[in-house]
Amino acid sequence: MIELQEVTKTFPGSGTPAVKGVSLQVKSGEICALVGPSGCGKTTILRMINRLVEPSSGSLFIDDQDIMKVNPDHLRRGIGYVIQQIGLLPHRTVEENVALVPRLLKWPEGRIKERVEELLEKVGLDTDEVRKKYPYQLSGGQMQRIGVARALAVDPPVMLMDEPFGAVDPIVRLRLQDEFLKLQQSFKKTICFVTHDMNEAMKMGDKIAIMNGGFLVQHGTPREILAQPANSFVEDLVGEDRGVKLLDLVRVEALMLPREAGTANGRSVQALDSAKKALEVMLEHNVDGVTVCREKQVVGILTWETIKTYVHQAGSEAGG
Amino acid sequence: MSVLLFMINYFHRILEYTVNHFTLVLTVMILSMVLWFSVGVLISRYEMLAGAVLGLGNILFCIPSISLFGLFMTIPQLGLGRRSAVLALVLYAMMPLVRNVYRGIKSVDPRVVEAGQGMGLSSWQLLWQIQVPMAWPVIFAGIRITVVMITGIATVATFIGERNLGRLIHHGITRSNSDMILAGALIVSVVALCLDMLMGLLEKKLVSPGLRYQQRE
Numbered sequence: 411m412i413e414l415q416e417v418t419k420t421f422p423g424s425g426t427p428a429v430k431g432v433s434l435q436v437k438s439g440e441i442c443a444l445v446g447p448s449g450c451g452k453t454t455i456l457r458m459i460n461r462l463v464e465p466s467s468g469s470l471f472i473d474d475q476d477i478m479k480v481n482p483d484h485l486r487r488g489i490g491y492v493i494q495q496i497g498l499l500p501h502r503t504v505e506e507n508v509a510l511v512p513r514l515l516k517w518p519e520g521r522i523k524e525r526v527e528e529l530l531e532k533v534g535l536d537t538d539e540v541r542k543k544y545p546y547q548l549s550g551g552q553m554q555r556i557g558v559a560r561a562l563a564v565d566p567p568v569m570l571m572d573e574p575f576g577a578v579d580p581i582v583r584l585r586l587q588d589e590f591l592k593l594q595q596s597f598k599k600t601i602c603f604v605t606h607d608m609n610e611a612m613k614m615g616d617k618i619a620i621m622n623g624g625f626l627v628q629h630g631t632p633r634e635i636l637a638q639p640a641n642s643f644v645e646d647l648v649g650e651d652r653g654v655k656l657l658d659l660v661r662v663e664a665l666m667l668p669r670e671a672g673t674a675n676g677r678s679v680q681a682l683d684s685a686k687k688a689l690e691v692m693l694e695h696n697v698d699g700v701t702v703c704r705e706k707q708v709v710g711i712l713t714w715e716t717i718k719t720y721v722h723q724a725g726s727e728a729g730g
Numbered sequence: 731m732s733v734l735l736f737m738i739n740y741f742h743r744i745l746e747y748t749v750n751h752f753t754l755v756l757t758v759m760i761l762s763m764v765l766w767f768s769v770g771v772l773i774s775r776y777e778m779l780a781g782a783v784l785g786l787g788n789i790l791f792c793i794p795s796i797s798l799f800g801l802f803m804t805i806p807q808l809g810l811g812r813r814s815a816v817l818a819l820v821l822y823a824m825m826p827l828v829r830n831v832y833r834g835i836k837s838v839d840p841r842v843v844e845a846g847q848g849m850g851l852s853s854w855q856l857l858w859q860i861q862v863p864m865a866w867p868v869i870f871a872g873i874r875i876t877v878v879m880i881t882g883i884a885t886v887a888t889f890i891g892e893r894n895l896g897r898l899i900h901h902g903i904t905r906s907n908s909d910m911i912l913a914g915a916l917i918v919s920v921v922a923l924c925l926d927m928l929m930g931l932l933e934k935k936l937v938s939p940g941l942r943y944q945q946r947e
Contacts, residue, residue, distance in 0.1 A: 462848055487850030497845035501863045501938035510849055544940030560849075570848075 412436040417468035430624040439598040443615030450621040490561030490569035505541040529559040657686040666710035736909040751894035762823035770831025787825035815887035830872025834865030870933040881922035
C-alpha cells in the first residue's frame with residue numbers, strides 16, 4: 411500500500427507549490443492512475459514516492475513504513491520504476507539493463523541469467539534475439555517492454571510508471587497496455603501510473619486521481635469519475651462521450667451472464683475485452699448477443715439487453 | 731633519400747633517442763591520465779571548484795613550454811633531466827584532459843542519470859556505471875589530442891638534458907643539417923601516430939558499442 415498524507419512540495423525558487431496538501435491511498439494490488447495537464451504535479455508526486463524529490467511537508471508511507479526513514483538507494487531498489495524509453499542505459503545491452511537491479515542486490519550470476527530470460531519472455535520478447543542488443547537497435551515498443559521487464563526484475567511489490575507507453579505510436583500503445591494489464595492480473599503489483607491521457611487513465615487505473623494546479627481534484631474509480639465528476643474541470647477532462655466511455659472501461663466478464671462451457675458459435679469476444687468492443691461486434695454483425703470466451707474456452711454470453719441496461723443505469727447515476 | 735641514409739648511419743643514436751622520447755611521453759600520459767582524470771571527476775562533482783581548476787589549466791597551457799622547462803630546471807629537487815620534463819609535460823596535459831573529462835561527464839543526458847538513480851544506484855555507482863562509461867568518447871577525444879600534443883612538446887625537453895628526438899632537431903638547426911631535422915621530425919610524427927593508435931585500441935576496448943553508434947549519428 412502507498413499512502414500520502416498532506417504532502418506538499420515547493421521547489422526552491424518557486425513561489426507556488428507544485429503539489430499542495432495531497433492525501434492519497436493506493437491499495438495493495440491496485441493501479442492508481444495519476445492524470446492531469448502538464449505541470450499539475452502528477453510526476454512530482456510519483457517522484458516523491460521514490461524520493462527523487464523530497465517533500466516540503468507531509469509524510470509518505472509504503473506498507474506503513476515511513477519512507478523518509480529508509481535509505482533512498484535501498485528504497486528505490488525495492489520499487490519498480492518505468493519511464494519513457496530514454497530510461498534504458500544506452501551503453502548497456504538489453505540483458506545488462508534488465509540485470510541492473512539484481513546486480514545491485516548482488517544476486518548470483520546464474521540466478522540473474524535465469525531471471526532475465528524469464529522476464530524477457532514474460533514481456534513478449536524473443537530472448538535470443540534481443541539480449542545482446544543495445545537500446546539503439548530496438549524499436550520503441552521493444553524499449554518500453556524492456557523498461558517494464560527491468561522494473562519487474564527483483565519482483566518489487568510497488569511500481570511507479572511515468573508515462574511508460576508515451577513514446578510509442580497509438581497501435582503499439584494499445585497493445586502494450588493490454589499486455590501490461592494481463593501481466594498485472596497475475597502480478598498484482600501496487601502501481602502508481604502517471605499519464606496525461608484520460609483514456610489511458612480510464613483503461614489502466616483501478617482508481618484515478620485527477621490533479622490540477624497541484625491539488626488532488628478527484629480520486630475514485632473510473633466509473634465514479636464518469637458518473638459523478640467533481641467539478642467542471644473533471645467534466646472537461648473526461649469529455650462529452652461519458653456513456654460510451656463507461657462501456658469502454660467495463661470488461662465483458664463483468665457484465666456477461668455465466669454459461670456452461672460449450673463450443674463458441676456465432677460471434678465471440680474475449681472475457682477481458684471491453685463491453686464497447688462487444689457492442690461493436692454486435693453492431694457490425696447485426697446480432698443481439700455474443701459468446702464470451704477466455705482464450706478458447708466459452709465462459710458466458712453478453713446480450714444487447716444487458717449492455718443497454720448498464721448504460722442506462724450509469725447514465726441516470728450521472729444525471730443524478 | 732639522404733634522410734634515410736642519415737637514419738641508417740646513425741641508427742643506434744636515433745634508436746636511443748626514440749626510445750627515450752617514447753618512454754617520456756608514455757610516463758607523462760600514464761601519470762596525466764590518472765591524475766587529471768581524477769581531478770576532472772572531482773570537479774564534475776564539486777562544481778564550485780570547476781571554474782578555478784579549469785582556469786588554472788588554461789593558464790598553464792599558455793606558458794611557453796621552453797620557459798616552463800627552464801624554470802623547473804632551476805629548482806634543485808628537479809634539476810636537469812627527466813623529472814623536470816615529466817612535471818612540465820604533465821602540467822601541459824592538464825587543460826585538454828581535465829576539460830574533456832569534466833565536459834564528458836557533464837554532457838551525459840541527465841535523464842539517463844536520473845533513470846539510474848531511480849533504479850537505486852548510489853551516487854558512486856552512478857558515476858562508475860553511467861556517467862564515466864557514457865563520457866568515454868569525449869574523454870578519449872581529449873586523450874588522443876593530448877598524446878599527439880605531448881609528443882610534440884617533448885622535443886623541447888632536449889634543452890634541459892633529455893636525450894630524445896628533439897635533440898636531432900635542435901642539432902640539425904644549429905648545424906643547418908636538413909636531413910637531421912627531417913629525420914627528427916619524421917620520427918616524432920611516427921611516435922605520435924603509434925601512441926595515438928595505442929590510445930585508439932584502449933578506446934575501442936572501453937567505449938561501449940551502444941555509444942559508438944550515437945557518435946556516428
